[in-house]
Amino acid sequence: MPRFAIYLYNTIKSKTWLLTLLFCLACAVIILFIKLKLTVSYLPDISGSERSTTFGIQLVADGRPLYYNPEVPPFWITNYAPAYIRFVGTIYKALGWDPANVYKAQLLSRIVSSVLVMLSMCVVFWTAFKVLKVSLVQNLVLCCLFFGLLQHWHLTNSRVDSLLLLCTTVYLFCVLRGVNLPNLWNRYFILACGLAVFAFFVKQSGIIHIIVLLAYLVMTAQWRIILRTVPLMAILFFALTLLFDEGSIRTFFENLYSSVALPLWPSWFYGYTFRHLIPAATVLIAVTFLISLKWLFTSTDGRKRFLGLAAFLFFGFATATAFKHGAAVGYFHEFAYTGLLMIFWYFWDDVSIPRPDQLRRYLFPALVCLTMVYFVSTQLEKHLNTNYGQYVQSYQNQLQVKAFVEPQLTKQDYVVVLMGDDYRGWLLQQMLFRHQLAYTDDIIRFLYLAKKYDFSQFATLVKRGGIKFIVTSDTQPLYINAFNYTVNPGDYVLQKEIAGYHIYKHK
Numbered sequence: 456m457p458r459f460a461i462y463l464y465n466t467i468k469s470k471t472w473l474l475t476l477l478f479c480l481a482c483a484v485i486i487l488f489i490k491l492k493l494t495v496s497y498l499p500d501i502s503g504s505e506r507s508t509t510f511g512i513q514l515v516a517d518g519r520p521l522y523y524n525p526e527v528p529p530f531w532i533t534n535y536a537p538a539y540i541r542f543v544g545t546i547y548k549a550l551g552w553d554p555a556n557v558y559k560a561q562l563l564s565r566i567v568s569s570v571l572v573m574l575s576m577c578v579v580f581w582t583a584f585k586v587l588k589v590s591l592v593q594n595l596v597l598c599c600l601f602f603g604l605l606q607h608w609h610l611t612n613s614r615v616d617s618l619l620l621l622c623t624t625v626y627l628f629c630v631l632r633g634v635n636l637p638n639l640w641n642r643y644f645i646l647a648c649g650l651a652v653f654a655f656f657v658k659q660s661g662i663i664h665i666i667v668l669l670a671y672l673v674m675t676a677q678w679r680i681i682l683r684t685v686p687l688m689a690i691l692f693f694a695l696t697l698l699f700d701e702g703s704i705r706t707f708f709e710n711l712y713s714s715v716a717l718p719l720w721p722s723w724f725y726g727y728t729f730r731h732l733i734p735a736a737t738v739l740i741a742v743t744f745l746i747s748l749k750w751l752f753t754s755t756d757g758r759k760r761f762l763g764l765a766a767f768l769f770f771g772f773a774t775a776t777a778f779k780h781g782a783a784v785g786y787f788h789e790f791a792y793t794g795l796l797m798i799f800w801y802f803w804d805d806v807s808i809p810r811p812d813q814l815r816r817y818l819f820p821a822l823v824c825l826t827m828v829y830f831v832s833t834q835l836e837k838h839l840n841t842n843y844g845q846y847v848q849s850y851q852n853q854l855q856v857k858a859f860v861e862p863q864l865t866k867q868d869y870v871v872v873l874m875g876d877d878y879r880g881w882l883l884q885q886m887l888f889r890h891q892l893a894y895t896d897d898i899i900r901f902l903y904l905a906k907k908y909d910f911s912q913f914a915t916l917v918k919r920g921g922i923k924f925i926v927t928s929d930t931q932p933l934y935i936n937a938f939n940y941t942v943n944p945g946d947y948v949l950q951k952e953i954a955g956y957h958i959y960k961h962k
Contacts, residue, residue: 468817471816471817471820472592472593472596472820473592474820475596475820475823475824476592476595476596476599478824478827479595479596479599479600479603479823479824479827480595480599482599482603482827482828482830482831483599483602483603483827485831485834485835486602486603486606486830486831486834487602489606489834489835489837489838490569490606490612491569492838492843493565493612493838493841494562494565494566494569494612495562495565496841496843496846497558497843497846497847497849497850498841498843498846498878499561499846499878499881499882500878500881501565501609501612501613502568502609502610502611502612502613502614502616503609503610503614503783503785504614504781505561505564505612505613505614506881506882506884506885507534507535507895508535508539508540508564508613508614508615509557509560509561509564509613509885510533510885510888510894510895511533511535511540511544512540512543512544512547512560512563512564513544513554513555513557513560513885513888514533514544514554514888515540515541515543515544515545515547515548516544516547516548516552516554516560517554517888517889518548520701521533521537521540521541521544521701522537522700522701522703522706522707522709522710523706523710524706524709525709525710525713525899525902525908526908526909526910526912527912528869528892528912528913528916528921529869529890529891529892529893529894530892530893530899530910530913530937531893531894531895532710532713532895532898532899532902533710533895534710534711534713534781534895534898535615535658535711536615536655536656536657536658536659536661536699536711537656537699538615538618538653538656538657538699539614539615539617539618539619539657539658540615541699542567542618543563543564543567546563546567547559547560547563550563554888555857555885555886555887555888555889557850557882557885557886558850560885561613564613564614565612565613567617568611568612568613568614568617569612569617571611571617571618571620571621572602572605572611572617572620572621574621575617575620575621575623575624576598576601576602578621578624578625578628579597579598579601579624579792579796580594580595580597580598581628582624582627582628582631582796583597583796583799583800586628586631586632586758587631587758587796587799587800588803589799589800589803590803593799593803594799596799596820596823597795597796597799599827600795600823600826600827601791601792601795603826603827603830603831604735604736604791604795604830605620605788606830606834607735607829607830607833607834608731608735608783608784608785608787608788609785610783610784610785610788611785611788614785615657615658616658616785616788618657618658619654619657619658619660619661619788620788620792622650622653622654622657622661622664623654623664623788623789623792624792625646625650626647626650626651626654626664627765627792627793627796629643629644629646629647629650630643630644630647630668630758630761631758631761631762633647634671634757634758634761635756635757635758639677639680640680640683644680645687647668648668648684648687648688648691649691650664651664651665651667651668651688652665652688652691652692652695653691653695655692656695656699659711659712660772660773660776660786663768663769663772663789664789665688666768666772667764667765667768667769668684669681669684669685670764670768671760671761671764671765672684674760674764675757675760713898713902717779717780717781717898717901718779718780718901719778719779719780720778720780721778723778723779723780723782724777724778724782727777727782727783727784728777728782728783728784728786728787731783731784732784732787734829735826735829735830736787736791736794738822739791739794739795739798740770740794742794742798743766743770743790743793743794743797743798744766744767746763746797746798746801747762747763747764747766747767747797748763749763750762750763750797751763751764762793762796762797762800763797765789765793766790766793766794766797769787769789769790769793770787770790772786773786773787773789773790780897780901781897781898802819846878849877849878849879849882850882852953852954852955852956853880853882853883853886853956854886855953855954856883856926856953856954856956856958857883857886857887859951859953859958860887860924860926860958861887861890863923863924863960864887864890864923864924867921868890868921868923868924869890869891869892869916869921869922869923870887870890870891870892870922870923870924870925870926871891871892871893871922871924871925871926871935872884872887872891872925872926873925873926873927873928873931873934873936874928875927875928875929875931876928879928879929879955879956880926880927880928880956883926883956892916892922892935892937893935893937893938896935896936896937897936897937899937899938900936900937900938900939903937903938903939904939910938913938913940917940920946920961922942922961923960923961924958924959924960924961925942925947925959926956926957926958926959927956927957927959928955928956928957929955929957930957931957933947933959945962946961946962947959947960947961947962948960948962
């Protein structure tokens with residue numbers, strides 16, 4: 456027994472990182488299996504407000520505009536930038552699928568997001584291996600760790616964040632590849648400028664990529680490069696605006712900046728960011744800050760100084776915007792990736808490699824393994840606690856309601872589907888998307904209460920009986936959340952009940 460223990464100890468000591476890699480790969484395979492299971496499931500939301508993305512995909516697939524004047528019926532507003540939605544919607548339209556088939560819209564978005572995440576992982580590997588010279592084994596561990604983090608935070612499962620992630624990884628590759636070249640104004644830097652601007656049209660928070668790049672030029676006093684960079688970015692921004700604005704720049708930006716009217720809530724920050732960020736990233740944040748300070752004040756390597764600056768700016772921007780209603784921990788993707796790159800590069804730089812007999816040689820891989828245990832355990836808990844069959848049946852029930860209601864509607868009629876517990880009614884809204892009133896009702900409600908727009912046409916719509924059906928889950932009151940409006944029950948009659956859904960028709 457003592458000989459076996461000694462042998463085991465020596466094996467672990469000599470093969471620490473190889474064993475760490477094998478363990479991380481095993482965890483990553485389990486996480487990937489759960490991700491694939493969720494991808495093909497009927498679960499209405501696997502990425503946090505997934506419906507906000509898939510609704511836009513349905514609009515594009517149906518040949519409709521993506522952005523509308525929120526003051527007129529149907530009071531739609533799309534608060535996401537267009538690139539990802541148009542990309543997936545165009546593919547969906549080319550496939551010839553029915554835009555009202557919500558399952559297929561979700562499935563395609565989930566598949567595209569998964570492909571974009573895998574492409575991002577390839578860029579992560581290439582950046583660390585070819586640019587930062589991190590060894591193969593540690594590089595694979597880095598990829599497993601980052602993949603686990605992405606799935607733990609889940610916002611890249613079927614959202615614009617997956618395309619933003621790819622932009623971020625390529626953007627950092629280009630900057631790190633080009634920043635130390637003799638002439639900073641090179642093809643890599645110019646491509647990084649283009650990606651920084653394009654990132655805004657993927658998701659509005661992508662504007663931080665522009666801020667980081669310009670801040671680095673100011674920090675290093677690259678005034679001539681700034682005089683070239685700013686006009687280039689302005690031209691690209693204007694060109695992409697014309698490409699995506701659908702003929703109305705005002706409506707385009709009104710939709711994109713509707714989130715400005717959303718309130719800032721400390722309770723929202725705690726519930727959707729802080730309590731998810733701290734368990735997974737406390738050590739990451741602390742170590743990244745320490746390395747950033749060291750590199751910013753002592754390093755002469757432009758790559759290290761850029762990463763140090765980027766880490767602070769990514770973190771500060773994510774924290775400041777995470778108080779906004781609708782924000783979530785995924786705003787920290789850019790910081791998390793930058794921090795992991797810095798940590799792995801720092802500990803595998805020639806100067807920083809610890810001696811084999813030093814304890815810190817084993818603490819780092821042990822911490823990585825414990826983090827992967829945390830990621831895989833939370834994913835397994837989610838998987839085991841999900842009743843997949845329940846959501847298949849729920850989808851079928853909502854299809855029955857759609858089949859009953861839709862034939863009675865004309866193009867001028869609108870429907871209000873009230874959402875219930877456990878996603879009841881969520882997908883029915885999208886099945887009837889051509890007639891659904893005020894789809895993004897939470898945003899419309901904030902705009903209505905803030906009196907930012909003139910919603911007087913809602914009262915006109917109600918008076919003329921334009922809301923033909925109201926569908927509730929079980930015994931919900933007839934209350935339209937978007938406009939803080941309680942419907943007069945005398946104006947509607949219960950026409951039918953299907954699988955717990957009450958269908959009220961205007962008299």
